[in-house]
Amino acid sequence: MSIAADDQRIIEFDVRTDEMLVNMGPQHPSTHGVLRLVLRTDGEIVSEVTPHIGYLHRCAEKIGENLTPRQWIPYTDRMDYLAGMNMNLGWALTVEKLLKYDMPAKGKHLRVIITELGRIASHLVGMGAYGLDLGTFSPFLYAFREREKILDLFEEACGARLTYSYITVGGATADLPPGWLQRCEKFLDELEPIIAEYHALLTTNAIFVRRTAGIGVMSAETAISYGCTGPVLRGSGVDQDLRRDGEERFTEMYDGYAFEIIVQKDGHYPQDHAYPRVPQQAILGDCWHRFYVRMLEVVQSMDLVRQGIDRYSRATGSWGEPVKLAEKLPKGEAYLETECPRGQMGFYIVSEGGSIPWRVRARSSSFCNLSVTHELCQGCLIADVPAIVGSLDVVMGEIDR
């Protein structure tokens, strides 16, 4: 049949594209995030992206102005529910800074072990969920398989699997149970060979590389100007990690630990000889680099946990005595940022005296990381939007608070 291929009107109808507004999301709260993106598209090309947030807003800051700092610890869990331990630590350190309380060494090592395990658990979800965003399902299941083992360890230590409230002002709620360190070491030995499996599944996968390499490239200047932190910042080649550069109260936890910042220098990542090299198509600051930084950080954290176990078992003294710490806050204000899996998480506390803070403020890392979306998505394809947003590894509970 000659469906008038030479009919000018039909050809025009087939290839003509119109500008169109497309709503992406919001999805169900139990999925990766309740994020609504409004895309202005022309055919497959995205010309403008506007993120709309606030669907999970639970007024955590307002609640913080009506509770004592220790009562507010559970609310920090519910912000970044994938790395609750790291959030507990950030708030606990901020309050301790205001109280000028210094943790005994043993408590610091305990906190290093726990928060680095939390970082592994969070990056595993970040990696698995990113695979899911790009249409592959198995890495998601494998990542959760390993994460569950970390959650088992956490459950043993504090009784909870998602919202721990374990690290608290003045230490932790309990010491590590007997035999826990051995089980933790056993887990690390098991995890080590599995990392290679993840790299085989995603990092070197031809489809994965084509979906991520060269997509959503962010320059170092853009990343800094938007306040991006964590793997998103280091993926753009900026050498900053608060475990080394942060405030003394935080960095002294890592005193004597041997570790390198995962950032590309002269085309190489530290200790990347055992892992796949950067593919040809990848550009510094693209989705692939952000993903790769996270993968290498898992290995880094495993090393830190091992060192922490060694130091913790040799340290003498107390792991912290939260009960004895005075509930009365001195007049003043304190701001402290810690390196959470998603970036720099800051807490700001203002006290006018008394046991309840005057003002509680959370600087969430995903909030800043997400704000760069509209810049990264300009001119990309619709299918690249999930790849870009996924590579930022945002947790909506932290953005909306």
Next chain:
Amino acid sequence: MRGQSFLDRLKQQFGDGKIIGGNQEALDPWIEVSPPALVEVCTYLRDEPTLRFDMLQLISGVDYFEPDPKKAAKVSGQPHMELVYHLWSVPNRVSLVLKVMLPRWKNDVPGELPVVSTVSHIWRTADWHEREVFDLSGVRFVGHPGLRRILCPEDWVGHPLRKDYEMPLEYHGIRGK
């Protein structure tokens, strides 16, 4: 960045009327900037080669006001709205705290939000942070590219983190308080 010498250097650069003072003894030493000079000072802090405060970490609005007259004596100073800017220098790895004091209401007319100029053209991240401060603490940023609510719904009434905020009794058929 801390110390009296740094404060003196800034005062010399801008004159006393723009850098009003500050507290160098506090846990996080801070510097007070007069509201009209904010953009000028921030641009200088970002661009000066020896300072390079190129990352804005946080803008927070703190409302100093106690609605309960019995407790009001405990709150320091006159009622006012405070904006706290936490800056960070990536190359130098130092932080700096700037404060701007604003009246609680513009011209003392309740409902007229206090105003200050935006810094979103200096640090892009300020765009969202200023929207959040506007949404929750009720400060109007002049020159902001799109000052809309960010966490609360568009039709929300009031600014929840003001100390005299009252919970709504009803919102779209949902019972409050």
